Amino acid sequence: MDRQRLHARLVERFEADRDVARIVAREATDLADRGVYEADFDESLGVEIVITNLADAPDGSTLAERWNxxxxxLELSHGAYQRFRVRPDVV
Incomplete structure (x- = not known):
C-alpha cells in the first residue's frame, strides 16, 4: 500500500480534509500490513480498491464515514475489521 498515493487520492476524489485523509490512509496501510484483507479476498489491498469501495458509500458521507x-x-461479512475503524473523537 502506497500511503502517500492513497492520501493524495482520498483528498482529490472525496475532497477530504487532509488530516482526516492522513488518518484513513494510515488505517488502510495498517490493514494492508496485517494481511487481513489479502487473506479474505486473495488479493493485496491497494489504493484503487480502497477508492472504489469508499465511492460506494452513501452520498453525502464524510471520508471517515465512508471508511467506517x-x-x-467487511466486519459483517468476514470479521476482524473493527480495529481498523476511525474513531469519531479522532477526526
Whole structure:
C-alpha cells in the first residue's frame, strides 16, 4: 500500500480534509500490513480498491464515514475489521 498515493487520492476524489485523509490512509496501510484483507479476498489491498469501495458509500458521507461504512460491511461479512475503524473523537 502506497500511503502517500492513497492520501493524495482520498483528498482529490472525496475532497477530504487532509488530516482526516492522513488518518484513513494510515488505517488502510495498517490493514494492508496485517494481511487481513489479502487473506479474505486473495488479493493485496491497494489504493484503487480502497477508492472504489469508499465511492460506494452513501452520498453525502464524510471520508471517515465512508471508511467506517466499508469496514462495517467487511466486519459483517468476514470479521476482524473493527480495529481498523476511525474513531469519531479522532477526526
Amino acid at each position: 461504512w466499508w469496514l462495517g460491511a
